[in-house]
Amino acid sequence: MQPKNRKISFVGDASVGKTSIINRRVKGSFQAELSSTIGSSHVKCMEDVDGKKVELSLWDTAGQEKYHSLVPLYTRDSDIILICAALNDEDSINNIEKWLKIAEQVDTAVPFIVINKCDLEVPDADTIKSGLAEKYKHIYFISALSGEGFNELFYDVANDQINKEAIQESETVALAGDPKEKSKKDKKSGCC
Template identity: 40%
Template sequence: MQSSQDAVKIVVIGDQSVGKTCISGRLVDGSFKPDEKSTIGASFVTTYLPIDGNNVKIVIWDTAGQEKYRSMVGMYYRGATVALICYDITSRSSFESLEGWYTDLMKVASSDISVAIVGNKTDLESTRVVQTTEGQSFADQHSALFFEVSAKTGQNVTELFVEATKRSKIPTISSNGTSQDNVNVSNPVNPQPSKRRYCLIF
């Protein structure tokens, strides 16, 4: 088992109400809460992903999308090896904000960070305003993965996290079952998904 300091740090960013918290919630406990409250500052949750025969520990940092927190949430990007930049396929403005989120991320992220562009709410296909080709084109321009998902139905959510993590620097598992590459995260080991923890910014 990996130690408490060995994990892949994933940051989930994007505009308010695109479904960032719901996406991580769907992965961690298989739930969907349509009335999920907006994140204040940031929160994080720990779980494990089965990748190439190993249980890889991940720490998902869910950041606030409100404009008033925009200049502050960048501190949570540091040390991240995976970034999911999310938009809502029924919201043109959330798609148009992607470039700004990407620029903010790359100001502090490592050059080899694994980035995925994520269009959420495919269950609302009838009200789609951002076409799949547009999302794919943006991802291609930034050498990023591209996924369309539904936090409500679970479509492609696990696949998103697995593929994005595979492209990151996964801690190397040694012969004794411990990891040889460390990412500093301040949370205890828990073989089960942890309760969501909050870091408030004032």
């Protein structure tokens, strides 16, 4: 069976590393010099969770203020929205709530919070991390530079989508009913 393609959108302020996160996942390496995303772009990658495959379509959105009005267009029909901030950028952390409001407008999406650049020396980093971990349910501390936290993040993203697919399949089966029972009912409902 062909794995279903799942849309994963990355949102957040400019320069928090959204494009670097996607490149790290798809190419397996960090690129220091990347140009800012204009509008959006997307790439696909395959994830394997305990032998079950899911194809993820990773949508990179522009973080610059002038493109913010386009973000709802790009995040429409997303399965997961990764709200990205940088540990060394207090404004991006403060703007998580703004991005969360945008994510909540997409009724199909589960928001995950991703704090990038955790490899950098940041004053009070542990205090910042523990405060954020208390505040948000799905939160990941990663580094696009070192790859720290990537396996856990993308395992959980893929696993969430595999579980969502299993629930959708069981709901479909429940709605359709047992085909053997239906065939028995059809035989009994003759006209004579």
